[in-house]
Amino acid sequence: xxxxxxxxxxxxxxxxxxxxxxxxxxxxxxxxxxxxxxxxxxxxxxxxxxxxxxxxxxxxxxxxxxxxxxxxxxxxxxxxxxxxxxxxxxxxxxxxxxxxxxxxxxxxxxxxxxxxxxxxxxxxxxxxxxxxxxxxxxxxxxxxxxxxxxxxxxxxxxxxxxxxxxxxxxxxxxxxxxxxxxxxxxxxxxxxxxxxxxxxxxxxxxxxxxxxxxxxxxxxxxxxxxxxxxxxxxxxxxxxxxxxxxxxxxxxxxxxxxxxxxxxxxxxxxxxxxxxxxxxxxxxxxxxxxxxxxxxxxxxxxxxxxxxxxxxxxxxxxxxxxxxxxxxxxxxxxxxxxxxxxxxxxxxxxxxxxxxxxxxxxxxxxxxxxxxxxxxxxxxxxxxxxxxxxxxxxxxxxxxxxxxxxxxxxxxxxxxxxxxxxxxxxxxxxxx
Amino acid sequence: xxxxxxxxxxxxxxxxxxxxxxxxxxxxxxxxxxxxxxxxxxxxxxxxxxxxxxxxxxxxxxxxxxxxxxxxxxxxxxxxxxxxxxxxxxxxxxxxxxxxxxxxxxxxxxxxxxxxxxxxxxxxxxxxxxxxxxxxxxxxxxxxxxxxxxxxxxxxxxxxxxxxxxxxxxxxxxxxxxxxxxxxxxxxxxxxxxxxxxxxxxxxxxxxxxxxxxxxxxxxxxxxxxxxxxxxxxxxxxxxxxxxxxxxxxxxxxxxxxxxxxxxxxxxxxxxxxxxxxxxxxxxxxxxxxxxxxxxxxxxxxxxxxxxxxxxxxxxxxxxxxxxxxxxxxxxxxxxxxxxxxxxxxxxxxxxxxxxxxxxxxxxxxxxxxxxxxxxxxxxxxxxxxxxxxxxxxxxxxxxxxxxxxxxxxxxxxxxxxxxxxxxxxxxxxxx
Numbered sequence: 001x002x003x004x005x006x007x008x009x010x011x012x013x014x015x016x017x018x019x020x021x022x023x024x025x026x027x028x029x030x031x032x033x034x035x036x037x038x039x040x041x042x043x044x045x046x047x048x049x050x051x052x053x054x055x056x057x058x059x060x061x062x063x064x065x066x067x068x069x070x071x072x073x074x075x076x077x078x079x080x081x082x083x084x085x086x087x088x089x090x091x092x093x094x095x096x097x098x099x100x101x102x103x104x105x106x107x108x109x110x111x112x113x114x115x116x117x118x119x120x121x122x123x124x125x126x127x128x129x130x131x132x133x134x135x136x137x138x139x140x141x142x143x144x145x146x147x148x149x150x151x152x153x154x155x156x157x158x159x160x161x162x163x164x165x166x167x168x169x170x171x172x173x174x175x176x177x178x179x180x181x182x183x184x185x186x187x188x189x190x191x192x193x194x195x196x197x198x199x200x201x202x203x204x205x206x207x208x209x210x211x212x213x214x215x216x217x218x219x220x221x222x223x224x225x226x227x228x229x230x231x232x233x234x235x236x237x238x239x240x241x242x243x244x245x246x247x248x249x250x251x252x253x254x255x256x257x258x259x260x261x262x263x264x265x266x267x268x269x270x271x272x273x274x275x276x277x278x279x280x281x282x283x284x285x286x287x288x289x290x291x292x293x294x295x296x297x298x299x300x301x302x303x304x305x306x307x308x309x310x311x312x313x314x315x316x317x318x319x320x321x322x323x324x325x326x327x328x329x330x331x332x333x334x335x336x337x338x339x340x341x342x343x344x345x346x347x348x349x350x351x352x353x354x355x356x357x358x359x360x361x362x363x364x365x366x367x368x369x370x371x372x373x374x375x376x377x378x379x380x381x382x383x384x385x386x387x388x389x390x391x392x393x394x395x396x397x398x399x400x401x402x403x404x405x406x407x408x409x410x411x412x413x414x415x416x417x418x419x420x421x422x423x424x425x426x427x428x429x430x431x432x
Numbered sequence: 433x434x435x436x437x438x439x440x441x442x443x444x445x446x447x448x449x450x451x452x453x454x455x456x457x458x459x460x461x462x463x464x465x466x467x468x469x470x471x472x473x474x475x476x477x478x479x480x481x482x483x484x485x486x487x488x489x490x491x492x493x494x495x496x497x498x499x500x501x502x503x504x505x506x507x508x509x510x511x512x513x514x515x516x517x518x519x520x521x522x523x524x525x526x527x528x529x530x531x532x533x534x535x536x537x538x539x540x541x542x543x544x545x546x547x548x549x550x551x552x553x554x555x556x557x558x559x560x561x562x563x564x565x566x567x568x569x570x571x572x573x574x575x576x577x578x579x580x581x582x583x584x585x586x587x588x589x590x591x592x593x594x595x596x597x598x599x600x601x602x603x604x605x606x607x608x609x610x611x612x613x614x615x616x617x618x619x620x621x622x623x624x625x626x627x628x629x630x631x632x633x634x635x636x637x638x639x640x641x642x643x644x645x646x647x648x649x650x651x652x653x654x655x656x657x658x659x660x661x662x663x664x665x666x667x668x669x670x671x672x673x674x675x676x677x678x679x680x681x682x683x684x685x686x687x688x689x690x691x692x693x694x695x696x697x698x699x700x701x702x703x704x705x706x707x708x709x710x711x712x713x714x715x716x717x718x719x720x721x722x723x724x725x726x727x728x729x730x731x732x733x734x735x736x737x738x739x740x741x742x743x744x745x746x747x748x749x750x751x752x753x754x755x756x757x758x759x760x761x762x763x764x765x766x767x768x769x770x771x772x773x774x775x776x777x778x779x780x781x782x783x784x785x786x787x788x789x790x791x792x793x794x795x796x797x798x799x800x801x802x803x804x805x806x807x808x809x810x811x812x813x814x815x816x817x818x819x820x821x822x823x824x825x826x827x828x829x830x831x832x833x834x835x836x837x838x839x840x841x842x843x844x845x846x847x848x849x850x851x852x853x854x855x856x857x858x859x860x861x862x863x864x
């Protein structure tokens with residue numbers, strides 16, 4: 001083991017270095033960050049009080065202009081990278097160190113809420129502004145990034161982790177523009193994407209503040225979530241073939257009912273996923289029966305399978321158990337199942353030192369904390385390919401997200417920004 | 433008990449009266465009835481070798497012209513009643529008796545087969561022609577009827593059982609015409625429908641020859657099916673309400689998954705229906721999940737329930753058992769079910785004396801027989817409101833129906849027509 005590794009071990013083993021008294025008193029301006037969030041919400045505001053601001057829409061363009069203004073007020077050097085991400089930089093005191101990055105996104109799902117990604121983006125800018133106003137310069141260079149098109153597949157952050165392919169660039173998005181056209185529309189340059197790709201180690205670390213989008217923190221009245229990692233997401237299209245027949249004249253014991261098989265499959269997925277301890281989730285979200293008439297035994301069903309967990313081996317194991325159940329269902333119903341993999345992402349664990357920094361920062365601020373996984377995907381999962389990551393959650397009321405009813409309290413938003421600030425300071429003190 | 437009732441009891445208790453030797457040798461011309469079926473199949477013939485001849489289409493009109501020609505060749509006095517049914521009459525030797533009616537339909541489902549209804553219609557005309565050629569006059573008047581629009585809801589036969597309502601006449605059919613327009617198109621008079629309604633007792637009896645549309649006779653290699661009755665058909669639309677939520681961030685034990693509830697419901701329907709001895713059928717044919725995205729826990733499901741049996745009380749009992757299961761499913765999944773009745777028809781049992789006549793006729797012709805219910809609806813279920821009914825089934829290859837692949841052998845078709853002939857003769861000898 002060399003000296004650097006030894007130092008790392010020390011850092012991991014003992015509480016983080018206590019910050020100078022002045023820095024430990026630093027606080028963001030809660031009223032300001034909430035004000036910014038309210039102003040941001042005007043771009044793409046819906047009658048239901050939510051946000052419809054899909055990537056590459058006019059509302060997205062306007063919101064980005066507003067955001068760049070805030071970044072400049074936070075004394076960041078602002079630019080748009082070739083992938084279309086908004087990047088605000090501030091030099092550190094130690095030029096030999098790699099940048100620390102904080103940020104999130106501001107694009108929304110169609111008919112979405114005003115907090116998803118937006119809290120983290122406004123919170124990150126507020127942290128930078130607080131540091132600048134108090135003349136606190138970090139050792140590491142600071143990058144505040146608002147990634148483009150997170151909702152359409154973490155596109156802007158993926159562009160940092162790997163070169164976007166022709167297939168990626170040809171995807172047609174909710175704005176009706178392709179990714180390529182969208183990047184151009186927002187001021188990027190799809191022909192220069194190689195210039196934004198970062199190699200492992202090009203960043204020292206990344207921390208993202210975000211709403212939980214689930215209900216655990218709210219239910220348990222916990223202030224801050226310390227994210228263990230972002231689950232791997234796995235999705236299959238499933239088709240089931242039986243034999244369509246007259247519902248009146250086909251005896252029950254002569255049927256090859258694809259919908260009965262589907263019913264047994266859906267129940268089996270739920271049973272398998274809940275039979276193993278842990279926080280994995282399994283979902284069947286879609287289904288269609290054919291021919292789909294009340295008087296015809298369904299001969300075909302199209303459905304789906306979604307499995308998510310922090311542990312990729314567990315997902316593999318659950319899938320195998322489901323397959324074993326499916327073999328039995330095929331035999332008992334006379335049907336045939338086919339599974340087609342659609343998407344698969346590896347879990348992205350957060351860094352243990354970053355988790356400790358978040359937890360300590362929160363507790364020192366007087367907040368309660370809880371360790372939990374992120375069941376939703378985030379830009380952090382892409383940046384995890386480049387450097388250690390951390391994620392901070394604040395409560396989502398009733399766990400509602402991707403809806404105009406999405407809501408977090410101004411107090412929780414302020415709390416989250418303060419935790420982000422102090423986490424950043426602690427991480428900045430580490431030798432990464 | 434009066435003398436007539438006593439005679440009826442006698443008739444029911446002892447084998448049917450043996451027919452004069454000459455009559456027992458009567459046979460239809462098998463080649464002719466199959467030839468007629470082939471010629472009929474030209475009207476609305478599809479490339480797949482099936483029949484697309486929906487009621488009130490041009491193909492229907494042409495097929496009816498052809499059919500009336502055959503009826504005239506069979507020495508029947510042909511007319512179109514106000515409801516649009518083709519009626520071929522032949523007087524009987526005893527004017528005090530009410531008519532015996534035989535027949536079926538010739539309209540098809542969209543993209544259907546060439547045997548459903550068509551075998552019974554051509555068979556009935558062949559029976560009439562055989563009687564005429566052999567100078568056999570029945571005691572009862574004979575009516576050979578080809579009912580209009582059986583596939584669209586046994587419309588032509590219903591018009592005999594009850595006055596069609598404004599609502600009935602406004603239904604838009606597969607031909608795009610309303611029932612009213614359709615009746616006019618085929619030569620009926622929708623303003624004179626009262627004239628076709630028959631009171632109970634206006635007919636002495638009705639016998640219908642038909643393909644089984646199920647696979648039992650074919651599988652068990654039985655020649656003739658003696659129908660016990662036409663099952664009551666009951667159909668409900670079912671909606672299930674849960675709560676839509678993020679599939680990634682909502683823990684398994686916090687879901688109100690409407691599709692999981694639907695799965696348990698579908699499995700329960702199958703279990704309840706197969707747990708009671710008998711030949712009842714229960715089917716869930718349709719399903720749709722909302723929002724129906726792979727990453728959202730379904731908050732709502734629209735599905736269905738169909739129950740059929742010869743015993744209306746059994747259907748009621750099965751429905752109650754399913755409701756009891758549903759209450760448990762609601763509790764365990766946190767969802768709410770709603771059942772909306774869409775259609776309901778009472779079972780139509782056949783007459784015991786007619787069943788015996790069919791069975792004896794078949795056995796005397798050297799055929800094997802089997803007692804079985806009709807799981808599909810037929811014109812006979814409407815005429816059952818007016819007089820005793822009987823139904824004769826011939827095998828359907830592989831139980832396939834409502835498909836270009838529908839098929840019965842020429843030999844089975846000939847057998848069916850011969851059974852219809854001799855059943856009619858036996859019934860004609862009864863005092864009904």
